[in-house]
Amino acid sequence: MKEIKLRVFSCICYIVLLSFSKILNAESQVDSIEEVLVYASLVPISAERSANAITIIGNEQIINRPVSSISDLLRNVPGLAVSKSGVQGSQTQIRIRGSEANHLLVLIDGIEANNAAQNDELNWGTFAAEDIERIEVIRGPQSSMFGSDALSGVINIITKNAIKPKNLKIFSENGSFDTKNNGVSFGLRNNNFDVQLGLSKLETDGDNISRVGNEKDGYENKNLTFKSGLRINEKIKTSFSARRSNGINQYDSDVNFDGLLDDQDRVAEFKNTTVGLKLDYLNPDKKWRHHFSFAQSTNDNQDFKDGLLGTATSSTKDQIRLISSLHWDQLAQRISVLIEHEKEKFRQRGIINDYGVYGVFDPNQDQRKKTNSSAFEYRADISDKITLAVSTRWDDNSEFKNSNTYRFEAVYDLTSQARLRSAYGTAIKNPTFTERFGFYTNFIGNPFLKPEESTNLELGFDKKFSNANLNLSATIFRAELANEIDGNVFDPITFGYTAGNKSGLSKRNGIEITASGQLSEKVTLSSSYTFTDSKELDANGKYQNEVRRPRHISSLNLSWRQSDSLNINANIQYNGAQEDIVFPNKVKLAKFILFNVSASLNISKELEAYLRLENLLDESYEEIYSYQPLGFGAHFGIRYRL
Numbered sequence: 001m002k003e004i005k006l007r008v009f010s011c012i013c014y015i016v017l018l019s020f021s022k023i024l025n026a027e028s029q030v031d032s033i034e035e036v037l038v039y040a041s042l043v044p045i046s047a048e049r050s051a052n053a054i055t056i057i058g059n060e061q062i063i064n065r066p067v068s069s070i071s072d073l074l075r076n077v078p079g080l081a082v083s084k085s086g087v088q089g090s091q092t093q094i095r096i097r098g099s100e101a102n103h104l105l106v107l108i109d110g111i112e113a114n115n116a117a118q119n120d121e122l123n124w125g126t127f128a129a130e131d132i133e134r135i136e137v138i139r140g141p142q143s144s145m146f147g148s149d150a151l152s153g154v155i156n157i158i159t160k161n162a163i164k165p166k167n168l169k170i171f172s173e174n175g176s177f178d179t180k181n182n183g184v185s186f187g188l189r190n191n192n193f194d195v196q197l198g199l200s201k202l203e204t205d206g207d208n209i210s211r212v213g214n215e216k217d218g219y220e221n222k223n224l225t226f227k228s229g230l231r232i233n234e235k236i237k238t239s240f241s242a243r244r245s246n247g248i249n250q251y252d253s254d255v256n257f258d259g260l261l262d263d264q265d266r267v268a269e270f271k272n273t274t275v276g277l278k279l280d281y282l283n284p285d286k287k288w289r290h291h292f293s294f295a296q297s298t299n300d301n302q303d304f305k306d307g308l309l310g311t312a313t314s315s316t317k318d319q320i321r322l323i324s325s326l327h328w329d330q331l332a333q334r335i336s337v338l339i340e341h342e343k344e345k346f347r348q349r350g351i352i353n354d355y356g357v358y359g360v361f362d363p364n365q366d367q368r369k370k371t372n373s374s375a376f377e378y379r380a381d382i383s384d385k386i387t388l389a390v391s392t393r394w395d396d397n398s399e400f401k402n403s404n405t406y407r408f409e410a411v412y413d414l415t416s417q418a419r420l421r422s423a424y425g426t427a428i429k430n431p432t433f434t435e436r437f438g439f440y441t442n443f444i445g446n447p448f449l450k451p452e453e454s455t456n457l458e459l460g461f462d463k464k465f466s467n468a469n470l471n472l473s474a475t476i477f478r479a480e481l482a483n484e485i486d487g488n489v490f491d492p493i494t495f496g497y498t499a500g501n502k503s504g505l506s507k508r509n510g511i512e513i514t515a516s517g518q519l520s521e522k523v524t525l526s527s528s529y530t531f532t533d534s535k536e537l538d539a540n541g542k543y544q545n546e547v548r549r550p551r552h553i554s555s556l557n558l559s560w561r562q563s564d565s566l567n568i569n570a571n572i573q574y575n576g577a578q579e580d581i582v583f584p585n586k587v588k589l590a591k592f593i594l595f596n597v598s599a600s601l602n603i604s605k606e607l608e609a610y611l612r613l614e615n616l617l618d619e620s621y622e623e624i625y626s627y628q629p630l631g632f633g634a635h636f637g638i639r640y641r642l
Contacts, residue, residue: 039110039156040138042145042336042377042391043289043325049379049387050138051409051421053079053460053475053512057135064559064569065598066610066637068173068181068202070132070157071124075573076555078475078512078528079139079153083548084125086209086627087177089219089249092125096139097477098508098534098549099152103429103452105142107156109227109241111276111295114149116315116346118301120432126245126270130183131198131225134158139512140477141427141456144391144407145338145375151427151454152479159225159241162187162194168642175612175635177216179204183223192232198225209628210252213263221247239278246271254626259582261626265307271300286331291323311350311363315433318343329380338375338393344368346433353442367433370398387411395428399436400451403428417464427454435485435499444491444498452501454481470517481506484536488583506536506546522561529554545579547586548624552576564602571596580625592621608639 037044040052047054055077067073071092075082083101084092093101102120106113114120135157142150166188173181183200203220222245229239248269252261276295282288300314325336350363375393382388389409396402407425414420431449438445460475483501491498510533516526530553535543545551554574561567573594579586595617600610611634618632 038136038138039107039154040136040142041379041389042323042338042375043291043334045379048419049381049411051387051389051411051423051458051460053139053458053473053477055137055139055514057137059133062129062132062135064567064600065557065571065596066173066600066612067129068179068635069124070127070129070135073129073135074124074137074155076526076528076557076571077137078514078530078553079477079510079532080137080530081532081549081553081578082124083623084627084629085624086251087206087217087219087630088125088179088204089206089221089247090125090209090217090251090627091123093121093548094124094155095549096152097479097510098532098546099479099481100429102149102432103151103153105146105150105154107154108243108274109159109276110156110278110293111241111274111297112146112149112317112319113272113274113297114317115272115297115299115301116317116344116433117299117313117348119434120149123270125249126221126247126272128200128202128221128223128245130200130223131160131185131196132157133160139475140423140458141405141407141425141454141479143405143427144393144425145377147340147342147371147373147393147395148428148430148451151429151452159227159243160185160187160196160198161227161229162189162196165189166642169639171637171639173635173637175637176633177204177206177630179633179635181635181637185225193228193230195228196226199223206250207628207630208252208263210261210263211626211628212260215252215263215265217250217252219247219249221245235282235284237280239280240276242273242275244271244273259626265305267304269300269302269304271298273298287327289325289327291321291325293319293321295319295321312348314347316345332382333380334378336375336377336379338373338377340371340373340375342371342373344370346437348433348437348439363438365437367437372396385413397430400430403451419462421460421462422458424457425455427456428452429454431485431499435487442496443487444496446499449485449499450483450501452481452483452485454479465517471515473512473514475512477508477510477512479508481508488581490584502537504537504541506534507543508532508534510534524559524561525557527554527556547579547581550576550578550591552591566599566601568599569597571598575621575623582625587625589622589625592619593617594619606641608641610637610639611635612637 036047038047040050074080079097081095096104106122114122138154142154168186170184181202185198187196200223205216206218209217224244227241231237251266252264255262274297278293281290296318298316302312303310319342322339327334346367348365352362373395377391379389392406394404405426409423412420429452436445436447456479458477463472484506485499486502487499489498489500510531512530514528519525534546534549536546538544556572558570575592577591578589596614598612602608614633
């Protein structure tokens with residue numbers, strides 16, 4: 001098996017080098033790069049005019065890799081490290097460029113979806129991949145426009161719109177671990193109105209997460225997605241979107257605190273909802289644009305032990321935004337102003353724990369906070385070759401002192417197909433409700449925590465080659481984080497844990513390299529490599545590696561369209577060695593390679609069949625110490641489109 005894995009890894013290196021060879025030997029052309037609008041500004045802008053490192057996962061890529069979880073698609077994005085605590089549906093974290101999981105802001109159709117009831121993170125394990133049109137990954141700090149949660153980047157998930165007068169899709173999938181995934185979506189569209197509705201249900205028996213025992217940990221997820229738009233006249237258009245997911249995931253826990261999971265009958269129930277209403281106004285000369293939005297996200301979580309309710313958390317975030325933009329100089333320059341009000345509520349219920357002479361800890365609490373914000377952004381194409389941007393944001397938070405963040409961007413076009421980009425900025429992350437007020441009975445909150453603050457610098461180079469089909473991109477990044485919050489501070493009085501701000505600076509440096517394009521008429525390639533050096537100060541003032549951040553991550557995706565009817569997709573993911581913590585010690589997790597293959601066959605214009613083989617080499621690995629992921633799995637499905 002080791003020999004097979006070595007050959008697979010050698011194959012990755014060979015194909016990547018071959019693709020670079022093809023790219024570097026290609027002749028340049030003067031074709032312009034297709035404009036793609038992304039959410040990397042207060043107002044959506046062309047990806048080519050942004051200094052950010054941006055990855056776009058389009059609809060064709062999503063179709064060619066018919067995964068059931070979005071996190072499986074994001075593993076191919078440079079700079080992203082995925083940590084899954086077991087099987088499908090398990091808690092899954094994503095870290096950008098060595099940062100924390102709650103430093104990443106996740107948007108669903110522009111609606112903030114981070115869960116304040118789960119440490120301001122999004123649990124990617126419960127995010128199904130159905131009814132998704134496109135995913136935008138914007139790496140680098142975005143606090144100057146989006147505030148606290150966007151310290152390391154933003155992922156914007158865009159759900160499907162109705163694009164035809166009538167459309168219908170039905171799909172059904174069955175596979176290993178008794179997995180069933182079924183759904184239907186339909187939509188209508190005319191000149192001024194469109195509506196799209198999607199329903200799906202995913203369920204699986206899963207496998208045992210613990211190293212011992214044989215009790216399976218299953219997962220069930222029901223999804224509803226709704227999206228609609230109405231153009232009232234040439235000046236005004238409105239849109240409404242909503243997404244709801246609810247279900248359960250079974251898991252194991254470490255009941256004797258020896259660092260190893262025990263085979264337990266634990267179940268978590270979740271219910272997540274995002275709702276957003278938008279209104280856009282464009283004046284007749286197209287110079288003034290106004291955008292108003294109201295958004296709400298709610299999350300409810302309950303944990304059961306042996307069938308009995310143990311703990312429960314819930315959170316609600318309400319947000320109102322007004323963005324006004326003035327364009328001039330034939331739309332080459334723009335000033336945008338944001339006014340925003342945000343209100344968050346947090347509720348927690350659990351068992352009161354008596355520490356005897358040390359007192360009583362009551363986790364039952366209701367907390368809230370408010371933030372009033374304003375932001376300013378100036379963007380200008382000052383010539384055919386140079387784009388400059390500056391943005392800044394002020395946050396008036398009810399719980400913390402006022403904060404100010406800023407960002408500078410510059411893009412210089414060397415040629416019509418090559419550019420340099422650079423960005424420098426600051427960002428913040430406010431302490432979470434959990435860090436400040438505690439989590440059930442073993443984590444004691446610290447209400448005196450300070451916000452984390454970072455400074456970031458990145459330099460990038462993008463090049464487009466022959467036939468406008470081959471692309472190369474490289475980004476060097478450097479970040480320093482002050483007041484990093486450590487959530488593993490042992491409290492000798494209560495024998496529990498608490499959170500504290502670290503002294504000194506945590507440092508995150510690295511490089512991202514991507515190559516993608518059309519190797520031939522039938523073969524498309526995309527590959528990426530990321531080196532990340534993420535270090536923090538230990539108790540002795542010495543720098544040490546941060547946990548769950550592999551230094552080396554790479555991926556390769558090959559798509560072969562053998563004919564108009566048959567497409568085969570091969571995906572290889574390499575995850576380097578990394579460290580994890582088994583308090584108070586650290587352990588090293590071995591590197592691993594995952595090999596996935598999928599094939600789709602168009603039986604007719606309306607009917608398609610597909611096969612997906614996951615972890616083809618049946619790799620045994622752990623992304624979190626003692627948590628066992630799934631082995632080899634095969635899934636077969638059909639799609640009907642009308």
